[in-house]
Amino acid sequence: MLNQIPTLPNPDYFVQRFYLYMVVDQKVSRAVIQWKPELHLQRNIKLYQIKHDYFSRLLNQGSDARKESLCEHEMVQFWIDMALNDFPAKQAWEPENRVKKAWEHLTLYCEESCYRAASQVWKDSKYHCWEEYIFLARCLIYNTEKFQKILAKYDTRASSLHTYMTEVLRKTIKDEGVVAKFSKWRLLSKKSSKELSEALIRYGIFEPEISRFLFARKYFKQVYQINKIQNPANRSGQRWVEPDSNDFQEAARCYNGEKNLAIAPHQVAAGKKVTGEELQAWMEICIAALQKYPNSINPSISLEVLSASGREIEFVGVSHPSRHLEFEDSSLEPGNICKQTETVLITELLALNPDQQELLYLYYGLGWNQKEIAAKFAVTQSAIARRLQTIEKRLVNTLYTLKSPPQWVTSYVKTWLESSYETPKYTDLIHVVLVATIKKLDVKVKDLLHMYYGQKLDVNIICDRLGITLDEVTEYLQKTQYQLETALIQEIDVMLKKYLNIWLRKMCKHHISKPNQKQNILETIC
Incomplete structure (x- = not known):
């Protein structure tokens, strides 16, 4: 000081x-x-x-x-x-x-x-x-x-x-500066999660510990509020009294009891159960970080926290699929993928017959609905829907030729489980999909993943703890990896279809900007 x-x-x-x-x-x-x-x-x-x-x-x-x-x-x-x-x-x-x-x-x-x-x-x-x-x-x-x-x-x-x-x-x-209000336990209880997160980062604590500390602080606050703050036995002026070992033990039980629920962050679910002593050590680290936090009054971080109070982390939305997929082949880096995508799609459009080209122009360019298009072609609405699906499927399959997902998904999922299981990147859509899939797994399987990929325990120890055989461990891991691969491929399909929909609308509307030119849509695009 x-x-x-x-x-x-x-x-x-x-x-x-x-x-x-x-x-x-x-x-x-x-x-x-x-x-x-x-x-x-x-x-x-x-x-x-x-x-x-x-x-x-x-x-x-x-x-x-x-x-x-x-x-x-x-x-x-x-x-x-x-x-x-x-x-x-x-x-x-x-x-x-x-x-x-x-x-x-x-x-x-x-x-x-x-x-x-x-x-x-x-x-x-x-x-x-x-x-x-x-x-x-x-x-x-x-x-x-x-x-x-x-x-x-x-x-x-x-x-x-x-x-x-x-x-x-x-x-x-x-x-605010009344002595009681500067109790370190008041500081821990009153600071927002956003401020605590910023403080921990400045203190040198990163994921997955940050998510675990925040989750633990949530249950400590609940226990501390009931046992100490609202306890009528505490004399006036001693509101922010020192918690005892029973408070930390109780908070740890709450943490362990809810770590596998859907509300728990993935980093919490991926970690081991904690003891009261460990949770107390975590809270002491949080306090130390918060006490140091205001010492830098540079508003580049701390004042952003103040002015953006209540704002949650924003997830990146779906855009060009190549921005979210990792490619091993250097020729298929995002910049090259964008160019190749444009080329192969236009080439595929050139191969469509005139009726299919006109169908795309009416639906994506002029915004006609399927019923209106069906009346023009004198067919049923379901027939138009099938024709559109056929064209879209053909174009999606064309995108798959750039880098067929099944050929790299298996390797990607395996690498992700080994390196990023505990600390997924929430700005990466693939990571988000994998985390969401893991949350839906059976509790026993999630425990297995925590021990195998999170704690990296020996397989024999895992067998003893879960009461299963070595073959069962191998089977569970293989089945889980298959589930993750399936979920990822399904999400890639969705991403490609969304991208294709945006691309077709853009290209077909470009044709509308030249209404006096009597040329087909592909001449305009090219």
């Missing part, structure tokens, strides 16, 4: 306060606070300086300190009017998200208030490090809803925004 809070340097010019934020530069013997620009907000300031007459006048009032203070006050009011009231009326050159940017300018302007408030509280009570006080202040201004309520009560005639926000933040973090 530092004995002295670093000095906050003054920006060179007042307008910089609207696009600079604080970072800590750890020197050899001491920490130094510096300003760093948020580039998109810096560009926004320049835009208004060039395009907005009133804004430009504020920045050209000279270097007199008194004038600068007045201009700064008026610029604060300018962004407040825009943020709270969307005033003045939007001009054509202004960004569509100008209100959001106005809030961001005001938020960064209050960075200095965070520092001032934290300094005042820290000088009065050095129970906790000054970085934690700054972190608590930032939690308030980077919460848009709370920040809006605070600014709505601000009277520009009564004081400067700096004075007003410093006092609001001082009171807030002073209340």
